[in-house]
Amino acid sequence: MSDVLLPLPILIAFVTAILAFFFRKGTEARWISVAGSACMLVAAGMLLSRVLTDGIQAAQMGTWAAPFGITLVADTLSAVMVVITGITALAVSIYAVGDVTEDMEHVGYHTLFQVLIAGVTGAFLTGDLFNLYVWFEVMLIASFGLLVMGGRRVQMDAGIKYVTLNLISTILFLSGIGLLYGVTGTLNMADLHYKVQDADPGLVTVIATMFLVGFGIKSAVFPLFFWLPAAYHTPAFSVSAVFAGLLTKVGVYAMMRMFTLVFTQDIGWTHGLMLWVAVATMITGVLGAAAQTDFRRILSFHIVSQIGYMVLGLALYTPLAVTGAVFYLVHHIIVKANLFLVAGVTNRIAGSTEIDHIGGLYKGAPLLAFLFLIPAFSLAGFPPLSGFWAKYVLVKASLDLELWLVAAAALAVGLMTIYSMTKIWGRAFWKPHPGAIVPSLSTLPAGDRFAMLAPIAGLATLTVIIGLFPEPFVGIATRAAEDLLDPTAYLTAVLGAPEAVQ
């Protein structure tokens, strides 16, 4: 059965994309997109429960046995990421009903959105390196289309930067794949785990560094992050929410996969490099945010800063740290997508996202203010919200390793995050509106209001639930970390028992 369950989320997204395309001229496409996302979430949930009860699942596409065919693999991390993709897709597709203009729907917004979701899901599920590259390309094409949709000048400007830098990343990644294939003769990730051990260690380290830089650009780490704040504040709000939630996280996921399963032969160099990159990413991101006055630009710099925490967890490479990284990944997707959705509502009722040009939101829309506070405090790491546990685990992991400076940086960055969030709070919510109007949610049509606020409330509730009952979520994250750090189960699921392989 896992043969069907594994590709199912990807297939659902593709089928939804096709259906949405043929109905793009009417309003049906938006409901097709919502229904497709809901089905995809159900399929993802089934996959996760299967993985949690029966262990790692693998499926060989076209019945070509690994390592020759394309293998799809779902370990705990993959399954969790697919579920979180489903949640984000559902939230954003509902939000899009109120947010996306009819012009964008007519040129195929929902189709591209679903193709993007298919690409993200595929990247999480694949067990083949070249297939991962293909999913990256699917994502890149779909995200470029979404980014420039609307055709405003700033969007074109952002689109060019985005595509150029992502192409450089892709070229590095593809060259790395080529070299790795030349050295080992295989591209199946599980098979690579074995073959890399016999290869020239120096050469493998060079290839690993190429992957690190390639994935580094994708996930926007220091010093390769500048494309992200240049692009994410320009497209439609539902687009920037799904970008903010999912896209960079695919880069982080790919890094986690490759640097636990394949490139572990020189941890001192690769993970040592990652550690300093992570710390620099946290600090530069949060400092960059301090200088911004646009709602979405502040949030974009915070994505960079938060990516640092996830890479930090991977770099420390202890079970607790990787648990923290996985937990952080999940928490961050929910919170960050939610904040971008809030920014969209702000723009609709107050007329701008430039926080100097708006104000009075607390007075006019107290519900929105409340819904902003939850993810904002969670992002900064306030107990009892999800961000607190994510940061707590990572700081504890650094203290366990006696990396005092790293722990101090992680805490200081949390404090700086509060500074940015209070800046938004103070200027957009508390200060009176400079145009002397009181922005109110009642200016939105009832349908739009529900479609836009329901996903925000849903994601905020999820944040609170994770914060109040972290036990099961940390349990799953711990299991994901165990799967990552001891790949025996992964290798067995794909290639059979280790003794038989060697």
Place this chain on the structure above:
Amino acid sequence: MTSLIVRAATRLLVGLLLMFSIWMLLRGHNEPGGGFIGGLIGATGFILYAVAHGSKAARVALRIDPQTIAMAGLGLALLAGLAGFIPGDGLFAGQWLFIGATETDKGTPLSTILVFDIGVYLVVLGAVLTMVFALEEEV
């Protein structure tokens, strides 16, 4: 704007390119070729036509909107993948039909893999033409 030579040559080349693209598509199963490269060559034919006569004329010559072609191709490829699942072989497993097969001769082999490849051909053709026409029309 375009010269007479280009327009005259185009009339000849477009047909050749399209035939070549289909030949490429069909030989792809056992030899270098396949849907992807075939789709690119097929797109080249229409791009050449667009260069010589303008993208509006090329759209008319294509008859169907390139986006629709791409989406139909994606659907076809997915159906071919699902077809492998029906006899219980798992998704994307190839299903074969040997027409006129005897003891010694395999006959004419037809497979869902070919259907998948045709889907890829249409996706590539449609996607490339969508982009090229969009660029041609906006500049």
